[in-house]
Amino acid sequence: MTYKYTLDKTSKKFSCPACAKKTFVRYIEVETSKYLESSIGRCDRESKCAYHKSPNGNKPITYNVIQKMEVTSYHDDTVIGSYGRNYRANNFVQYLRQYFCTTDIEAVVRKYFIGTSTYWKGATIFWQVDHEMNVRAGKVMLYDSNSGKRVKKPFNHINWMHKVLHLNDFVLQQCLFGIHNLCDYAEGSTVCIVESEKTAIIMTLLYPEYLWLATGSKTNLKSSVIKPLKDCKIIVYPDKTEYKDWNTKVEAFQKNGYTIICSKFIEGLNVSEGADLADVMN
Structure with missing residues (x-):
């Protein structure tokens, strides 16, 4: 409408x-x-x-x-391989090297199709590939290689690959970051959803037995993106102060037959507003 x-x-x-x-x-x-x-x-x-x-x-x-x-647009399948190199110039990957071994980092880079962009020096691409292996989007973000924090000054460094590539009339319909990995997990497996792509990567390195996905924003936890997870056990981990909003959505999902709960773990900790699992695990 x-x-x-x-x-x-x-x-x-x-x-x-x-x-x-x-x-x-x-x-x-x-x-x-x-x-x-x-x-x-x-x-x-x-x-x-x-x-x-x-x-x-x-x-x-x-x-x-x-x-x-509007029909959902997709990137060409070859686009991921085109940006799947030069990780020494990828600030986010270099940040991970401070805490994790090279073998584990290389594995998680392959698993989540992490890319490197020269749009900003050191930028990372988080590809959104859906459960049917369609490349729906590529989010370009810039991190500080030492702190792992997003670069927000003098402006918030976030863009989309369809804009970088000047793809006119591209219809963006997002999916959960990492959901293409669903095929590697048995029916009824536990799926954990966080907001940040960075957090999903770090939690995968720490707790690889679970499938970690990211909404990419607090507003992107919605029925259209969790639909492929109907047969999974789902735990969502909202950032600090976001529990009430996400739990309201979770209660609606429960009424529609989803096996899903909203964790109060972060909300119960004495941490700053906006803190997430990655902040707590640091």
């Missing part, structure tokens, strides 16, 4: 009226693509700011013609 107004889907961000950070996404009018008033929008800092002002009168648009349904 298409509404009269929607949040801008481009990467453009503005200064938030509440926190003044450049993390504010404004609403646009769908038919004209024009921005609404500068105060109408949502701050991406959902936990620390949570400013969200919706436009008035946002009703569905009724068309007299059948609208074209």
